[in-house]
Each structure stands twice: as C-alpha cells, then as structure tokens.
Amino acid sequence: MSELRDYQQRVIDEIYATWQQGKRSILLAMPTGSGKTRTFSELAKHFCDRDRRVLLLVHREELLWQAKKTLEKILRSPVGIIKADRPMQLEYPVQCASVQTLVKRLEKQEIDLGAIALVIIDEAHLSLAPSYLSILRCFPEALILGVTATPLRLDGRGFDRLYEALVIGPSVSELIWRGFLADYEVLAPESFLPTEEGIRIAGGDFNSADLAERIDRRYVAGCAVDAYLRHACQKRCVVFAINLDHSKAIAERYCAAGIVAEHIDGETAPKDRQAILERFRAGETQVLCNVNLFTEGFDVPEIEVIQLCRPTKSVALHLQMLGRGLRPKEGRKALILDHAGNCLRLGGAKADRCWTLQGLTEFIPAPEASINPMEEAIAPPIEPSIAFSKTQIDLPNFPKRRVEIYETDVDFFHLPTHTELETQLARQTYSQSPPARSISSRSPRVPSEATQSLAHRDRRSAPNRQIPPPASSQVSAKRRSSPPKRHLSPLQQVGKAAIELAERMENILLWIWRSWFPPKRKRVETPRRSKRPQGF
Numbered sequence: 001m002s003e004l005r006d007y008q009q010r011v012i013d014e015i016y017a018t019w020q021q022g023k024r025s026i027l028l029a030m031p032t033g034s035g036k037t038r039t040f041s042e043l044a045k046h047f048c049d050r051d052r053r054v055l056l057l058v059h060r061e062e063l064l065w066q067a068k069k070t071l072e073k074i075l076r077s078p079v080g081i082i083k084a085d086r087p088m089q090l091e092y093p094v095q096c097a098s099v100q101t102l103v104k105r106l107e108k109q110e111i112d113l114g115a116i117a118l119v120i121i122d123e124a125h126l127s128l129a130p131s132y133l134s135i136l137r138c139f140p141e142a143l144i145l146g147v148t149a150t151p152l153r154l155d156g157r158g159f160d161r162l163y164e165a166l167v168i169g170p171s172v173s174e175l176i177w178r179g180f181l182a183d184y185e186v187l188a189p190e191s192f193l194p195t196e197e198g199i200r201i202a203g204g205d206f207n208s209a210d211l212a213e214r215i216d217r218r219y220v221a222g223c224a225v226d227a228y229l230r231h232a233c234q235k236r237c238v239v240f241a242i243n244l245d246h247s248k249a250i251a252e253r254y255c256a257a258g259i260v261a262e263h264i265d266g267e268t269a270p271k272d273r274q275a276i277l278e279r280f281r282a283g284e285t286q287v288l289c290n291v292n293l294f295t296e297g298f299d300v301p302e303i304e305v306i307q308l309c310r311p312t313k314s315v316a317l318h319l320q321m322l323g324r325g326l327r328p329k330e331g332r333k334a335l336i337l338d339h340a341g342n343c344l345r346l347g348g349a350k351a352d353r354c355w356t357l358q359g360l361t362e363f364i365p366a367p368e369a370s371i372n373p374m375e376e377a378i379a380p381p382i383e384p385s386i387a388f389s390k391t392q393i394d395l396p397n398f399p400k401r402r403v404e405i406y407e408t409d410v411d412f413f414h415l416p417t418h419t420e421l422e423t424q425l426a427r428q429t430y431s432q433s434p435p436a437r438s439i440s441s442r443s444p445r446v447p448s449e450a451t452q453s454l455a456h457r458d459r460r461s462a463p464n465r466q467i468p469p470p471a472s473s474q475v476s477a478k479r480r481s482s483p484p485k486r487h488l489s490p491l492q493q494v495g496k497a498a499i500e501l502a503e504r505m506e507n508i509l510l511w512i513w514r515s516w517f518p519p520k521r522k523r524v525e526t527p528r529r530s531k532r533p534q535g536f
Contacts, residue, residue, distance in 0.1 A: 005180070007170045008039045014167045015043070015145065023164040025144035027124060029355050030169030032149045032323025033181050037067055040120050040147050041074040044094055048075055052117035054094045055142075057102070057135065061270060063122055066299060068096045082111070090114075103131045106138055116142045124148040125316060128162060149323060150316035151355050153204075160357035172326070172349045173419050181326045184334040186343050186417055187231055189223070205314045208243055217246045220309050220339070221253035227337050228287070228307070229257065235335070236280065237305035239289040240321050247289040250309065254287050261287035292317075294324055301327035304334065311340035315353070315360070315426070318342050322349045347426025350419045 004012070011028060018026050030036045044054045056071070058064045064083060071079045071094060080089045082097035088111070095113065105111040116139045121127045124146025136144065146163060153159075159166075175181040198214050200207040224239060241247035247263050254261030262285050264276050279285040281302055288294075291310075306325040312318055321342075325334040326349065336343065353360055 004038070004042060005035065008035055008042070011039060011167050011169050012043060018165045018167065019143060021165075025146070025163045026165050026167055027146045027148070027151055027159055027163040027357065028167045028169070029148060029151045031172045031175060031181070031349075032320065033326050034149075034169055034175055036147045036149070037070045037122075038074075040122075040145060041067075041071050043145065044071060044118070044120065045074050047118050048077075048093050051093070053114055054118045054120065055113060055116045055139070056094070056096045056120045056122065057099050057132065058096065058122045059099045059126060061098070062273075064096055064098055067122060071096065099131050099135065103134050106135060118143045118145065121146040124159075125150055125153065128153070128159065133162075150319050151357075152316045152359055158356060158358040163357055166355065166357050168355055171352065173352075176326075176350070179328065182329045182332065182334045184322075184326060184336055184349070184417065186336045186338055186348065187227070188338045188341065188344065189227070201313070205317065206311055211242045211311060212246060215242065215246075217242075217249040220246055221250045223339055224250050224307055224309055224337075225253050225257050225259070227339070228254070228259070228305070231337065232305040232335055234286070235304040236283065236285075236302050237287045237307055238294055238300075238303050238324055239287060239307040240294070240310045241289055241291050242310050243291055246309070247291050251287070251289040254289075259287055260285050261289060263289045264293060265291055266293055294321075299327075300324075301329070303327065304329065304332075305337065306334065307337045308340045308342050311345075312342055313345070315346055318346045319349060343422075347424075348417055348422040350417060351422035351426040352419060353423075353426060 011030070015026055015028065028036070028039070030039065040056075044056070047054050056067055058067060061083075064081070068079050068081060075094060078089070078092055080092040080095040082088055082095055082102050082105070084098070084101045090111070090113065102111070119136065119139055119142045121132065121144070125148045126132065127146050144163070146159070151159060151166065172181060176183050199210045220241070228237060239247070239250055241250055244263075244265055247265065251261045251263040262276050262279070264273055268276070276285065276288070277300070280288050281300060283302075303325045306322060308321060310321075312321075322336065325336065338344075
C-alpha cells in the first residue's frame with residue numbers, strides 16, 4: 001500500500017492531539033477524492049497493532065465492500081463483516097458493519113462486540129440519525145471519529161451536538177494544484193431548469209415531487225443527449241436525475257440516440273448493480289443515469305463527465321455530485337454539464353468554504369438549550385441567518401432567452417472556475433436564499449405585489465437575479481458582528497480587479513457579437529436509429 005500523503009499524516013497527528021486534550025468525539029472533514037478511507041484505515045491499524053478493537057459504520061453495501069478491501073490491504077489481515085445474510089466473524093479485531101443490520105441486532109441483543117475502543121463513522125453527515133445514535137449509546141467509552149466530505153446538514157445546522165472538535169483537511173483548490181484531483185470545466189446552457197415558481201422546499205432542498213411535476217422529463221432527456229453529443233461524445237458520463245422516471249427517460253433517450261446507457265438506483269438488485277458498474281468501468285456502458293445513488297462513496301476514476309439534471313439547494317449534495325468526476329485523469333480536465341444551474345446557485349468545488357461544527361461560517365444558528373448528543377430525539381431545524389462580508393463580485397451575465405419545451409439544441413457557455421468567483425457565488429447563495437416554504441403548509445396565501453410580478457417573468461431560472469433578503473434578516477444581521485474580512489495584498493487586489501474587468505469585457509463583447517451576428521444552427525448528425533421515437 002502507498003505511503004500516506006503529507007496532509008493525511010497531518011490530520012492523523014491533529015486527531016491524536018485532540019484526543020489527548022480529552023475530547024472524545026472528532027469530526028474529520030476532507031474533500032471527496034482526498035483519501036478519507038486511506039486515512040481512517042491507517043488509524044484503525046494503529047489501534048489494531050495495540051490489540052484494541054475497532055468498529056466501522058457504513059450505510060451502503062458499496063461502501064461496506066470498498067472499506068473492507070482498503071482495510072485488509074492496510075492491516076494485512078481479515079476484517080469482519082456485519083451484514084444481513086452474511087456469517088459474522090467477531091473474533092477479528094476490526095469489524096465493518098452495516099448500520100441497518102447492526103442496530104437491529106443490538107436492539108435484539110443478538111451480538112456482543114466486546115470492548116470497542118474506536119468507532120469510525122463513514123459519511124458522518126448522516127451520523128445524527130436515530131440509528132447511529134442508538135449504536136453509539138452502546139459504546140459509551142469508545143472514541144468516536146466521524147469522516148465526511150461535507151460537514152453540513154440540509155437544515156444548515158452543524159454537528160456540535162455530537163462532536164467536540166472538527167479537523168479539516170486540505171481544500172479542493174490545493175488538491176487540484178498538487179495534482180491529487182482533476183481540474184474541471186463547467187458548461188451551462190442559456191436557460192436553466194425552472195426552480196422559481198411552484199417548487200416547495202422540503203428539508204432544506206427542492207421538493208423532488210414538485211421538481212418532477214414542474215420539469216418535463218422529455219425536455220430534460222432531450223437537453224442531456226444533445227449536450228452530450230455536442231460536448232462530450234464518447235466519454236463516460238454519470239447523470240444525476242430528479243427521480244426514477246426522469247432517470248429512466250434520460251437513459252432511454254440516450255439508447256435511442258445510439259449511445260449505450262443504463263439506469264441504476266437503490267432498488268436495483270446487488271448483483272445487477274455490480275454488473276452495471278463493471279460494464280461502466282470496462283467502457284461497455286458510456287452513460288449511467290441515477291438518482292442520489294452515486295452521491296456518496298462511489299469511487300470510479302473512469303468518470304469523465306458529470307451531467308447535473310437535478311436542481312438542488314443543498315451545498316452538501318452539490319459538492320458530493322461534483323466530487324464524483326474529480327478523480328485524477330492524467331492531466332485531463334473533467335467536464336461538468338450543468339443543466340440545473342447548481343454551479344451558479346451554489347458555487348463550484350473550488351470555492352473557499354469555512355466549515356465549522358455549527359455549519360458554514362455564513363450560517364449563524366440560533367442559540368439552543370443543552371442537549372445530550374446521545375438522545376434519540378433531535379431538535380427541530382432552525383432557519384439560518386446570514387452575515388458575511390459585503391464585498392461582491394459581479395456574476396457573469398449570459399444572454400438569456402426563453403427555450404420552448406421541445407427545443408433542446410441550445411448553446412452552452414463556459415463558466416469561470418477560479419476560486420474568487422466560485423467563493424462569491426457560494427456566499428451569494430446565503431444572502432439571496434428566500435425563506436423556506438414548509439411542505440406541510442396548506443393554508444391559502446394572499447398574493448403580494450412581489451409574487452404577482454413574478455408571474456409575468458420568464459418561468460425559467462435566472463441565476464443572476466438579485467433577491468432581497470427579508471427585512472427581519474437585515475435587521476438581525478446588523479445587530480450581529482460580521483466575521484473578519486479577508487485582507488488582500490495590493491498585488492492580489494490588482495489581479496482580482498483585472499480578472500473582473502476581463503470577464504466583464506468578455507461578456508459584453510460576446511453579447512454584442514451574438515446580437516449582431518447570430519450563429520447558424522448546426523444539426524448534429526446521428527445514426528439512423530437515433531430518430532426521435534413517437535411520444536417524445
């Protein structure tokens with residue numbers, strides 16, 4: 001097995017130093033593709049060498065086998081598996097357990113794991129779920145290490161109710177600069193999938209049922225296939241869809257265009273799922289369509305293109321989707337086809353995000369009463385308030401036009417992917433977020449002047465539209481102290497101003513050129529069998 005990278009050794013040293021301070025539970029935040037499994041496997045080896053028992057908690061079968069394979073390489077000894085329909089081998093000092101299986105066996109007292117010294121939680125952004133807390137209550141003396149790429153919950157609150165310290169790994173920008181992750185390009189269409197009208201907010205994200213009803217799956221499928229043929233033909237691509245019907249429709253449209261595509265979801269049988277993944281790795285399948293299946297622990301370096309057909313308000317989900325395509329590619333860049341406008345809405349992977357146990361620094365949670373972290377009851381979510389530096393970077397203004405429902409041959413534009421702009425996009429998300437509308441609220445509402453004016457606007461998303469925050473948020477934000485501003489050197493300020501000026505001039509010239517000399521549409525020649533089937 002390869003030696004630890006310097007940043008992996010650094011976070012391990014920091015974890016030990018934090019434990020020595022008397023803090024029992026630690027949350028480790030490292031970007032997707034930075035080697036989280038390699039890092040916690042090294043920690044497990046340290047405990048195993050001292051004859052201490054280790055328990056790893058995972059919530060998906062793919063993660064279970066990936067972690068087991070890596071652990072056995074590091075330990076050079078077998079690892080036990082706790083999973084339904086699998087024999088247990090509890091004599092091994094390191095056990096990989098499915099959360100769903102372990103919680104049931106512990107409740108029925110069907111298993112005795114002995115004195116566990118360390119509990120490792122993979123994908124720890126899920127660790128406040130009742131099943132995880134029920135397991136942790138069974139090991140009150142064990143040290144706890146949660147590992148995640150996105151230490152953030154959908155409701156905006158952090159993890160200070162369970163973890164006592166946060167250890168942060170390198171940034172995505174650093175990993176790209178050092179060659180540990182691939183750089184990427186973002187292509188966005190002239191008009192995004194609509195997310196403004198008629199879409200309720202459920203659990204901090206767009207309601208998938210409303211998205212599916214509002215966005216026609218035939219339109220999504222047509223956009224996805226046309227964009228792939230024009231910008232990513234013959235490359236291996238993963239598509240993130242809204243729901244099962246959308247994912248299947250996109251896969252069928254790809255197949256009709258002569259491109260080998262398959263749909264895969266959580267209900268796919270394990271054997272069939274493994275066979276599909278093997279065909280994708282071997283290059284037999286070019287496109288995989290899924291719904292929230294590959295957002296966690298899907299390690300396939302062969303992915304060259306990420307196609308975002310699912311709008312989201314979740315920073316965590318957005319970063320998990322982008323991270324699937326950033327594995328190193330021998331100097332080649334990954335391609336992001338952003339049909340949903342997520343990169344303009346939430347910022348890219350390079351954005352500087354300051355993670356804390358309370359969430360992102362833009363979030364200021366309301367004070368809450370002291371809660372025992374092992375209690376199963378979880379407090380209701382709170383609405384985050386926003387306070388951050390008012391320094392703004394103008395967003396790129398792309399020419400917009402209304403796209404008819406079946407007109408899928410639209411132009412794509414490159415989005416700048418430098419850190420400064422992506423950071424500003426990420427921060428602007430929180431300053432523009434309207435108050436969430438509860439999905440359970442059914443009471444009639446009197447339309448205001450603002451909502452009436454929205455009805456006359458274009459029904460598609462406008463990512464550069466300024467949304468004023470509520471008056472109450474403005475008042476409360478003034479009363480709070482803003483976090484310290486980032487001071488730039490004179491040279492950095494000049495460089496930043498030059499980048500802004502160049503982007504503005506580029507957008508102005510592009511708009512003038514396209515206004516005076518509209519481009520001629522080129523028809524993409526596809527095989528005979530790629531003709532649009534009836535019903536599309």
